[in-house]
Amino acid sequence: MRNHKKEENLFARIDKLILVLYLLLVFMGWFNIYAAVYNEEHHSIFSISQQYGKQLIWIIAAFFIGIIILIVDTKFFPMLANPFYGFIIILLLSVLVFGREVNGARSWFEIGSVRIQPAEFAKLATCLLLSKYLSSFNIKIMKLKTLSIIGLMFLIPFSLILLQNDTGSALVYASFVLVLYRLGMPGMILFFGFATAAISVLSLILEPAYISIGIISVAALLYFLLRKDVKQLTIGLIALSSSLVLSWLVFFKILHQESYFPVFISAFLVTIGVFIAPIYKNRLNHVLITLLTTFAFVIFSFSVAYLFDNMLGEHQKTRINVLLGTESDTRGAGYNVNQSKIAIGSGGFSGKGFLEGTQTKFNFVPEQSTDFIFCTVGEEWGFVGTSVVLILFAILLVRIVFVSEKQKSPFSRIYGYCVASILFFHLAINIGMTIGLLPVIGIPLPFFSYGGSSLWSFTVLLFIFIKLDTDRDRIIH
Amino acid sequence: MDAFSERKYVISAMILLLCLIYIVRLFYIQVVDESYMLSAENNSRRYIVKYPARGLIFDRKHRLIAYNEAAYDLQVISAQLKPFDTVMLERILEVDHSFLLNKLKEAKQKRYRPYIIIKQLTSDSYAQLQEVLHRFQGFSVQVRTIRHFPYNCGAHILGYTQEVDSNNIKKDRYYEMGDYIGVSGIEKSYEKELRGIKGGEYFNVDVLGRVKGRLEGGKYDRHSEIGTNIYSTIDIELQAYGEKLLRNKIGSIVAIEPATGEILALVSSPGFNPNVLTGRHLNKYFQLLKKDTLLPLYNRAINGDMYPPGSTFKVVNALIGQQEGVCSRHTYHSCNGGYFVGSFKVGCHVHRSPVNLVESVQMSCNAYYCNVFRNILDNRKYGKVSVAYDVWRKHVMSFGLGDLTGIDLPGEKPGMIPKASYFDKYYGKDRWKSLTVISLSIGQGEIGVTPLQMANLVTTIANRGFYKIPHVIKGIDDASINPKYLVKHYSTVESKYFEPVIEGMFNVVQGGEGATAGWTKVPDIEICGKTGTAQNPHGEDHSIFMAFAPKVNPKIAISVYVENAGYGSSWAAPIATLLIEKYINDTIKRDWFEKRILEANLINAKP
Incomplete structure (x- = not known):
């Protein structure tokens, strides 16, 4: 009887806005992956042989994971922090040895046909550990000891990921600056x-x-x-x-x-x-x-x-200049950004229409289902589509910030800020890259980009926060 | 709640600011800046031109004289290349290794777009290539057409085509790089009719340039329309025969059907086989032809306008003299080896004296025409020589001399019949007399004509006083020819004055006393002709002959120039009569006569 009531309460206490935004973004992502790699021979969006079919499986799995997270007790998460962090560090180490190299980065485990990227989950582990440490009693953020411990917490996964040659995922650790700022780091810094x-x-x-x-x-x-x-x-x-x-x-x-x-x-x-x-x-x-x-x-x-x-040497100068757009090199280093801008720019105000995009579908844009998925949004849905996506993300992020502030438990609050910061960093870098405002750093667009690892890690990240929020009046240690 | 909870506003503001910046940026690249739209089309849209076949050209007897053969351009999309057997490809294409490597390097610049490796492969090479083309990934073939001229003659009339250059494109927006355009002859003057209308197909292509289907289901595709067929006035066999007769000689032949002004043959020698200026070796051969000191590309028949007409011009003075009333059929002038005024002398060959008008033509008497010409210029009724001269000039020009005839071939030159003011300038106003310009009486001096004008002159005589503008096109498939070619242009000399002249010309060929070309007569064809032997400063005299036949209802009028060949009767007259015989009788009975001409090599003859 008590159990039943708790189930009811659980759903009632879930933040519906965050949940709805999550579902919207995930399904929009799925449709855009379908459009980006659409294949006449497999025109069903459920074709398992295609990325869009697979993404559906990842999505369904993500929902299961989400539901499981919502069911477990909130106490479980701070408890999990230390062992999970340790486990991830072991994974990051072993991927360096046993991992498979994809696009120059040795950051994937390959089990059968399934690839898993530990770096995606390392963020989560760091979030949990950071929240747990900073929420422990009597922590002063600006003390040298505190800063050193936090620094070490970041530095270990950061350097391991850097060693995998996955600069993008490593840079994500910069996003924790926002969390520290919220916790009292001087604004001047x-x-x-x-x-x-x-x-x-x-x-x-x-x-x-x-x-x-x-x-x-x-x-x-x-x-x-x-x-x-x-x-x-x-x-x-x-x-x-x-x-x-x-x-x-x-x-x-x-x-x-x-x-x-x-x-x-x-x-x-x-x-x-x-x-x-x-x-x-x-x-x-x-x-x-x-x-x-x-x-x-x-x-x-x-x-x-x-x-x-x-x-700097000529070669390095050229690369930097191309990244900054002061030197045009539409064939070499600048090719991706140029094609990406063309795809988005050609969408116009209202886009070319679903499945009507030519730039993404015909492979002019590289990585069109993963890092450059936003190009498909831009090309097929136009300015309307891109601004809707940005607005949805903005609402989601601000909502997470404000919900975090409502948390009684510092762990939940800090964790919420971690989630917001990581999502914000991904959003800023990924979209900034596709519209040519930032250099090309290969990190996925949360919930949108094709790939199980990133979808699951973002789902877990977010759903732990949703779960913590259902217990917002409780102090969790 | 802690001291820093207010910072949620700063953080939210940062999130909102970033999204706002991105939205502004997106608005700029998606809505404001349209260049991305164009780049996208450029990326993914491929326009493939559908080239129409050029119109066919037929001769006056509806024999096909210019048609199209398939030629194959081999092209490559660099991005689709896979390693292949270069030796095999080089062998089929008959190119060397460095050529292929160079082309592949150039193709790499375009990377995702087709780049033509080699143009206009023949059907034979293509047949070989086609069997193994699947082994050469990234290579494909584009079908074009090139001209073929089955009679291997008529290059100067038919002309040739070549790829357009930037000038052509600037002048006419129809053309794009890779198109062909007629650059001489009929191919040029009837380019608009012959070229047809290009079509095109739009395709979507992927990043490697692979076709992914028609753009919007082919909504914007256009069919090409083949060029219009054209019927030429040329008698291709007569043309071929004319070219054969002029082989190893420098000169030209123009034959016209008098009643219509239709050009039957137009030969300029040395010429070239029109088929060498088609296909992939065009440039090589063009350079060779261009370097040739005998100027085979130069169409002497219409471009050479500094030919003196020589004695043939006497008939013009005979006609004008009668019209001006200074001579008639019964006017006699004596000739004792020439025309003498004081120490001034125009020599003449030995013949009976005195002679009348008919005989003067028949025997080509210089003295007679000196007299006639002076009487025209010194005619009292005009007061001044210069006034009389301009009257004379007007008569001359009414025969189509001294100005463009208006033939439908490009590059015609006007020739020269100077105005009185020309001599005023040279000698001083009215400081010259009839004697000063006496050379004009016998077609020498400050006078130049094209062989075409000469043919037009004899056409006018054959017609007893009119000509139609000479032209090479009889009909265009679904359109009529320019009506200007149907209008009769009358000379200022009345019809009745032509008979004594024609009688003289008849005797020139048919014999009679002192006939200058009696030996060239053809049994059962009444040919009327006039020889000319024009002095020129560049060596031996030009051998000239103009003629028409038959005397009544003439079917053909012809002018022949053989440069530096001597007397008109020795080379030009036999060639002209052979052509007349060929045209009217269709066979040559005078075998020895023909043989002599065919075997003569006058190019290398010592002067």
């Missing part, structure tokens, strides 16, 4: 991390001079927004711009130099000089910090460009 990455990339695409101007403008804007001190901002801007113009004139017109670097350095020195007196007088430390930070970024931008030009 996140900000500087992003800023440094963005500036490095931009420095290679644009002239450091333009980037410097961009950095200065952003800094000025932020300063104004945060401090709302019009007077200082005005003084600063006038000092900066007039010294910029002045030193540009001196260096370019009088000394006939061709480099912007000295221009910026002297402009900054002048600007800092202008602020020296008020800083002493009014202790305007924040002005100094802002200026110095900005200055540091500008120098950083020039150094990246300098290092790139002088320290």
Whole structure:
């Protein structure tokens, strides 16, 4: 009797929105795989010999796995964390020895005709272990000991996956930064991390001079927004711009130099000089910090460009340039991205229609059922389809974040953030790659891409969270 | 709940911002930027041109003189290549290893698109290739047609075709790379009728260029329409015979049916076999022909406009003289070995003196025409020589000389009959006299005609005063020929003045006293002709003859030029009469006569 009631309660307590979004994405994925590799001879979507038939089997299996997860007791998951993590590490080690190489990455176990990729499950193991560790009593995130343990937790699977030559899956560990941020890591670290990455990339695409101007403008804007001190901002801007113009004139017109670097350095020195007196007088430390930070970024931008030009070989430069789109190479390294953009771009506003796509079906797009599945969405469903998919993902992610916040148990909350971060990272990298905004890093689009390992690992990841959420009022250790 | 729970907003904002950036980017590449749409079509759509066969060309007796043979272009899609037996392929294609390697390298640039390795394989090579083609993955054959000319003659009339160049494409958007276009002769002037209309088929192809079915079930496919058939005015056997007679000689023949202006034969020698400028060796042979110092590509019959007409021109002056009233059938002039004015002399050969108009033609008397010509120019009623000269010029030009005839072959030259102002410029205004330009009386001097114009002149005489613009096309399958070829152009000389001239020309061939070409007469054909022996600065005289036959209801008018061959009667006249005999009687009875011509090699003769 009690059992029966619990079953009823269980379904009632499941977050229906997350469940519905999950089902929607999985079935949309299945239909798009069907369209991507559609084969006239096997036109039934249930043909077991084709990827779409197989994907259905993975989906059904995923549902079973999901149901099992929903049935087991929530306590089971933190308990599972340590042994599961250990088990995965053993798998990651043994795949290096016994694994099968596919596309240059030795990351697959092959059992009969079934291939399993342990790296997909390593994320899950790390999530569980991280949640368990961080939810234990009296943990201070910014302590060296804590950070070292967390770092080790990431580093072991990260380096093992890197050794398999599966860079994409390894990079996913970067997504845990978001979890740490939520747990109290200073926002500045996140900000500087992003800023440094963005500036490095931009420095290679644009002239450091333009980037410097961009950095200065952003800094000025932020300063104004945060401090709302019009007077200082005005003084600063006038000092900066007039010294910029002045030193540009001196260096370019009088000394006939061709480099912007000295221009910026002297402009900054002048600007800092202008602020020296008020800083002493009014202790305007924040002005100094802002200026110095900005200055540091500008120098950083020039150094990246300098290092790139002088320290790298031609071959490496070409690869990076192609990735960044400053060099077009539609046959070699740039081929995939170019074809992917063509496929998506040719979809237009409303797409070519189901099964009407030519670019994906006729193999112009590589890996069209796995990493580049979004191309089929773009080509056959157009802008309408792509934005619907993005919106569904956005709703799912934000929903997970907000549901996580409702958790009484820190384990559940931290775990929820882990799920959101991993899905977010996959979404950002995968779609960013297909639309040519990010370099080609081969990781699947959650729930969409063909493949049992990725579908199951994302299903388990999500369903554990759904299950934990059904017990949101309980403290789980 | 902890101190940092507010950060859920920052994290959610990051998620939403990223999705927004991506949606904006997607809007840009999917909706705003249309270039991806084109690239996609370019990727997956293959247009295969369906080339129509060119129209056939028949001669005046409906004999097929130009048709199409299948030729096979071997092409390769590099991406589909598998290792294959290169030695075998090279043997079948008759190419060497480096050629094949080069072509395969070039094909690699296109990678996913068909690239033509070798063009216009003959049916024989293709038959060999076809049996083993399945062993050469990635190779395929595209069927084209090339011209074939079964009579191996008429190159200058029929012309040839070659692949279009960028100029052709610029001028006419119909053409695309790989199309063929007529570049000379009928192939050029009737290109629009002959070429037909290209069709095309659209296919979807995959990344390796493999066809995956028709685009939208063939909705946009178009059939090709074959070219229109054309009926030429040429008598191909007469043409072949003319070419045979001029073998080893430099010169030209133009034969016209007087009543219609239809060209029966048009020979320029040396010529070439039209079949060498078809097929895969076109360029090689073209270069050879181009380098030949005897200019076989040059159509002397219509492009050579600096030929002096020589004595044949006397008949023109005889006609104009009568029209202008300075001479008549009974006008006599004496000739004692030439025309003398003071120290000035135009020599003449020995003949009876004085002679009348008919005899002057018959004996080709120089002195007679000096007199006639001076009387025309010094005619009081015009006051000035230059005025009288322009009157004379107008008469001359009414015979179709000095300007384009308007023949339907490309590249015709106008010839030259200068205006009075030409001499004004040269000698000073009115500083010249009839004597200054006396050479014109006997068809020498500042005058140039094409052999075609010469034939047109004798046509006008045969018609007793009119010609129709000479043309090489009688009919086009479903259209009529240009009506300009049906209009009679009358000369300014009245019909009645032609009879004494024709009588003289009749005697030239049929004999009588002093006949210049009596030995060439053909039993039972009444040929009227006029010899010419034109001096030219480049060596031996040109041998010239123009004639028509029969005298009543003429069937053929002909002009023959044999360069640097001497007297008109020795080479040009026999050739002309043989052609007349061939055309009218269909057989040659004068075997020895024919043999002499066939065996003569005048190209290498010492001057």
